[in-house]
Amino acid sequence: MWECFSRHTSTFLIMGPNCTRNCRFCAVEQGPLGPPDPEEPARVAEAAREMKLKYVVITSVTRDDLADGGASHFAETVRQVKNKIPDALVEILIPDFLGDEKALNIVMESSPDVLNHNIETVSRLYPSVRPEADYRRSLAVLMQAKKINTSVFTKSGLMLGLGELSGEVEETLKDLVKAGCNMLTIGQYLQPSKKHIEVDRFVSPEEFDGWRKTALETGFSEVASGPFVRSSYHAKELYQGVLSNVS
Numbered sequence: 001m002w003e004c005f006s007r008h009t010s011t012f013l014i015m016g017p018n019c020t021r022n023c024r025f026c027a028v029e030q031g032p033l034g035p036p037d038p039e040e041p042a043r044v045a046e047a048a049r050e051m052k053l054k055y056v057v058i059t060s061v062t063r064d065d066l067a068d069g070g071a072s073h074f075a076e077t078v079r080q081v082k083n084k085i086p087d088a089l090v091e092i093l094i095p096d097f098l099g100d101e102k103a104l105n106i107v108m109e110s111s112p113d114v115l116n117h118n119i120e121t122v123s124r125l126y127p128s129v130r131p132e133a134d135y136r137r138s139l140a141v142l143m144q145a146k147k148i149n150t151s152v153f154t155k156s157g158l159m160l161g162l163g164e165l166s167g168e169v170e171e172t173l174k175d176l177v178k179a180g181c182n183m184l185t186i187g188q189y190l191q192p193s194k195k196h197i198e199v200d201r202f203v204s205p206e207e208f209d210g211w212r213k214t215a216l217e218t219g220f221s222e223v224a225s226g227p228f229v230r231s232s233y234h235a236k237e238l239y240q241g242v243l244s245n246v247s
């Protein structure tokens with residue numbers, strides 16, 4: 001938090017504390033779901049302004065119970081932040097919206113600077129790690145976002161230590177690059193509680209460095225890879241890196 005806050009970067013989790021899914025790696029709980037709070041977008045924007053943020057990451061729980069998966073609430077939050085802080089960059093870390101292209105259009109119309117959607121793990125491990133998600137659907141979200149707006153930078157994230165094999169990680173990197181993905185974060189999976197899926201192994205910092213090199217060689221413009229790297233780690237620096245690569 002200190003590292004990010006000192007760089008005027010912060011992440012907001014919107015649409016409540018509870019999720020409609022139950023990924024085996026995630027500490028977010030299932031529980032009662034209310035409608036999104038209509039005042040939330042304005043409050044997020046005001047908090048971002050007060051914190052003098054220059055790079056705002058907006059993410060959410062997955063809300064499969066809502067007709068648009070919460071896309072319009074997401075878009076309204078982006079718009080309010082951009083209105084309140086016109087020079088702030090906004091990155092959205094979105095759920096898959098069950099592959100609903102209309103929902104993706106709604107969030108894309110709010111003009112985020114970066115669209116992030118985490119692939120999380122390799123295809124083979126989806127049934128045990130993300131049973132309610134779909135590897136191909138997640139790739140399609142990234143691909144579709146690029147189709148809607150070719151100038152938006154796309155980003156994804158991968159955890160290591162869940163039992164994936166090196167060849168499977170390489171395949172995932174290739175799939176993401178084929179989907180047009182510009183940026184990648186790679187971090188160590190840590191078990192949030194005894195109820196969650198166990199850590200298969202701890203990956204050495206040297207191996208993370210190797211994966212960064214491999215990912216760059218595969219075609220990503222920017223990669224953050226290390227034991228403590230999470231989706232929004234050094235988000236602004238990654239954005240600036242990819243921007244300088246294209247200009």
Ligand code: SF4
Binds near residue numbers: 020021022026028095
């Ligand atoms: S969908 Fe996202 S927030 Fe919900 S349990 Fe899975 S990782 Fe956690």
